[in-house]
Amino acid sequence: MHKSIEWTDHRLKLLDQTKLPGAVEFRHYTGYRGVAEAITTMVVRGAPAIGAAAAYGFVLGAAEFQGQDKDEFISHMEEVSSTLAATRPTAVNLFWALRRMEDKLRELRDGGLAEIKQGLLAEAHDIAAEDVAINRKIGEHGNGVIADGARILTHCNAGALATVGYGTALGVIRTAHDSGKNIKVFADETRPLLQGARLTAWELLQDGIPVTLITDSMAGYLMQKGQIDVVVVGADRIAANGDTANKIGTYAVAVLAQAHEIPFYVAAPTSSIDIKLANGEEIPIEERNKLEVREICGCKVAPEGVEVFNPAFDVTPAKYITGIITEKGIVAPPYASNLLKVMVR
Ligand code: MRU
Numbered sequence: 001m002h003k004s005i006e007w008t009d010h011r012l013k014l015l016d017q018t019k020l021p022g023a024v025e026f027r028h029y030t031g032y033r034g035v036a037e038a039i040t041t042m043v044v045r046g047a048p049a050i051g052a053a054a055a056y057g058f059v060l061g062a063a064e065f066q067g068q069d070k071d072e073f074i075s076h077m078e079e080v081s082s083t084l085a086a087t088r089p090t091a092v093n094l095f096w097a098l099r100r101m102e103d104k105l106r107e108l109r110d111g112g113l114a115e116i117k118q119g120l121l122a123e124a125h126d127i128a129a130e131d132v133a134i135n136r137k138i139g140e141h142g143n144g145v146i147a148d149g150a151r152i153l154t155h156c157n158a159g160a161l162a163t164v165g166y167g168t169a170l171g172v173i174r175t176a177h178d179s180g181k182n183i184k185v186f187a188d189e190t191r192p193l194l195q196g197a198r199l200t201a202w203e204l205l206q207d208g209i210p211v212t213l214i215t216d217s218m219a220g221y222l223m224q225k226g227q228i229d230v231v232v233v234g235a236d237r238i239a240a241n242g243d244t245a246n247k248i249g250t251y252a253v254a255v256l257a258q259a260h261e262i263p264f265y266v267a268a269p270t271s272s273i274d275i276k277l278a279n280g281e282e283i284p285i286e287e288r289n290k291l292e293v294r295e296i297c298g299c300k301v302a303p304e305g306v307e308v309f310n311p312a313f314d315v316t317p318a319k320y321i322t323g324i325i326t327e328k329g330i331v332a333p334p335y336a337s338n339l340l341k342v343m344v345r
Contacts, residue, residue, distance in 0.1 A: 001206055004049050004161045005056070005128065007121075010063070012056045014044045017161055021202040032061035032080045039087040039094070042193070046162020047236045047272055048131050051093030054084045055124040058101040062117045073113060077105060089284040090245055090313045092237040092274045097127055128164045134269045135166035137327035142172030142232065142267055145323070145330070148181045150229045153219060153257075155188045156247035157199035158234025158267065168267040169232045170203060172325060177209045185211045186228065188219060190247060192292040192310065216249050223260040231257045232325075235268035242318030242335025243280025244268075248311055254320035263322040270326050275343055280315035288312045 002024060006013040012029040018041065019025045027043060029035050035057030038044050044053045061080030065073050081098050088094060104123040108116045146152065152173060156162075159170030166174060176183050185204055190196035197213055204211040214222065222228050231253060237245045244250075244266050257264040277283060290308035295301060302308070324331040324339070331338045 001160050001165075001203070003165065004044065004046075005052050005164050007056060007125065007128070012053065012060060014038055014053065015161070016043045017045055017199060018043055020161075020198050029057075030060060031064055032057045032083060035060060036083050036087050039084070045195070046157060046159075047091035047093040047234065048135075048163040048168070048269060049161070050088060050091050051097035051271065052124070052128045052131055052164050054087075054094050055097045055101050055127045057084045058098065059117070059121045059124045062120050065113075068113065070109075070113070073116075074105075074109075077102075088286055090236045090286045091272075093269075093271050096271045100127060131164040131269070132166055134327040135163055135168055135171040136175075138168050138267050138269065138325055139166065139171035139175030141327070141330050142265065142325040143175040143179055145263065145265060145325070146172065146176040146181060146183060146230065149183070150176070150181065151184045151186065151227055153186045153188070153222070153228045153231045153253065154200060155196065155231075155233045155250050155253050156190045157195040157203070159200060159203045161199050161203060162234065167203075168269065168325075169234045170200065172232050172265075172267050173204070173209060174207065177207070183210070185209060186219075186222060187211055187213050188216045188249065188253070189213060190249060191216055192296075194296070195247065216252075219253055220256045223256055223262055228257075228260075228262055231262060231264045232267055233265075235266050235272045235324075236313055237277075237283050238266070238268060238273045238324065238339070239277040239279050239283060240273075240275045240336060240339060241279045242321055242324065242333065242339060243283070244316045244318070244321060244324075245280065245283045245285065245313045246316065248314050251314040251316045251320075254316040258320050264320055265323050265325055266316075266321055267325040270328060270342060273326075273339055273343060275340065280317065283313075283315055285314070286312040
């Protein structure tokens with residue numbers, strides 16, 4: 001499996017996810033503005049991957065500062081942080097990672113600039129390494145809800161590509177597969193940008209995990225026919241009451257799952273929990289370019305000038321969620337009290 005994110009030779013190397021599965025191309029970044037653009041244009045995407053990329057963007061921003069004045073450096077870093085924060089609004093991991101980098105900067109503030117820059121790089125490396133370890137833990141916990149022979153539906157891509165490695169929802173699937181369970185995955189294609197078709201199907205095929213691709217509108221039919229045993233998806237932001245923002249279409253899958261009495265799990269690191277937000281209504285939902293709906297991979301599929309609505313995420317109310325699989329264990333309802341416990345543990 002190719003790495004989505006790698007720090008190499010003083011540069012950030014990103015696997016260009018806009019080109020998959022047609023081409024495996026890498027891009028190298030030496031400046032924070034480039035990293036910000038990579039996040040906005042979804043060269044790198046998926047909540048934890050965005051967070052790690054932003055942390056390395058912060059490091060590059062620090063390296064770009066050539067002066068000696070500490071106050072100038074600090075105001076430069078404020079600009080770096082706000083540029084990176086302005087890229088995508090929904091995934092809270094972006095803001096979580098930037099806050100962690102800012103905290104590290106405050107902690108190192110009294111040292112020399114070279115020392116600060118070095119310390120920031122070490123912090124970004126920690127964020128990246130911890131992400132992979134966390135995903136493996138999510139996989140271990142989640143494996144407990146996957147039966148041998150399970151047919152699992154997933155939406156979007158919450159895999160190695162969406163993280164620094166291993167994945168969240170796909171981490172659960174990987175662990176189940178690696179533990180010898182005879183599982184089968186159904187991947188929603190996930191319009192408009194087809195993360196399921198382009199990325200999840202590609203990732204699972206590479207690992208030899210049985211995967212069947214369906215269009216988003218086929219999920220209900222499969223459930224009705226008794227072909228789905230469990231749903232596992234990722235998350236971009238989880239509010240304190242358990243309401244979960246994830247890729248547009250997730251909510252419809254959750255409602256369908258409940259109608260068919262199929263368990264619906266969210267797999268996410270605790271860094272995706274935004275305990276400050278009381279409920280999902282407070283989660284900002286990104287709206288993206290209308291062309292993403294009018295076209296598919298650059299090919300027109302709608303008449304020129306037709307009005308389009310393109311929210312990139314939706315919110316699944318907590319009542320549809322059977323459990324939230326985190327690195328600290330599976331959180332069950334009631335989420336308002338149980339998420340709080342997992343945050344302090
Ligand atoms: O717009 P994207 O591709 O960044 O959206 C990604 C998702 O919605 C994922 O399911 C989510 O970030 C979890 S990734 C482990």
